[in-house]
Amino acid sequence: MILDTIGIPASRPGRKIAIWAVSLVLMSIACWIGFQSDPHLADENHLMENAQAAALLLACLIHGWRASKLERGSVAFLLHSGLSLLMYSFFLRELEIRELDAPGQHFWAWTEHTVRAIGWSLWVVYLVYFAKHIRRVWAARRALLATPVILCALCAAVFMAAGWPFDKEKFASVSPANSAFMEEILELNGYLILLAGSASASLEEGENKKRRRA
Numbered sequence: 589m590i591l592d593t594i595g596i597p598a599s600r601p602g603r604k605i606a607i608w609a610v611s612l613v614l615m616s617i618a619c620w621i622g623f624q625s626d627p628h629l630a631d632e633n634h635l636m637e638n639a640q641a642a643a644l645l646l647a648c649l650i651h652g653w654r655a656s657k658l659e660r661g662s663v664a665f666l667l668h669s670g671l672s673l674l675m676y677s678f679f680l681r682e683l684e685i686r687e688l689d690a691p692g693q694h695f696w697a698w699t700e701h702t703v704r705a706i707g708w709s710l711w712v713v714y715l716v717y718f719a720k721h722i723r724r725v726w727a728a729r730r731a732l733l734a735t736p737v738i739l740c741a742l743c744a745a746v747f748m749a750a751g752w753p754f755d756k757e758k759f760a761s762v763s764p765a766n767s768a769f770m771e772e773i774l775e776l777n778g779y780l781i782l783l784a785g786s787a788s789a790s791l792e793e794g795e796n797k798k799r800r801r802a
Contacts, residue, residue: 666721
């Protein structure tokens, strides 16, 4: 099952974390080698950005699927539905639909406006629903922060933040092309960690393990 394959368990996560860490290092090295041969690898809507979009879309679907299996109004449901929406938003940020090299530019521009409007509408519905259960979420905050799914999200945020200076070309000693590559590789690492997090142990899995130990 995909959750067991790519996710990080609640207990004894060390081996899976090591596998992911080694995989990300090897992937980064492979991207750097490829970038030396093809500088367009890190361009907009090219291989690295498309890989980011694919990882985010898959993470969005996994979180959505997991939310659909949970009790409505539960903290775990709010967690996975919120993260699914967040992955959807990141996906739209990385995939510039109107700039796809495909016929029918007006159609694709209209499509982009439509899917973004759907995203904003879903966020409004989610935030209103979340506000009704905010006390329950706040009460579970410590348990949430200890779950692999949240820890993966925080780790991914570090990678994404690290890419910001390269996006803005803050380092004068780094060429624009290399800055673009560094931004994309850091974001790709972050989004792959988010993908791992989407399949990782969540609040309910951790609680179930505690009950079994008790």
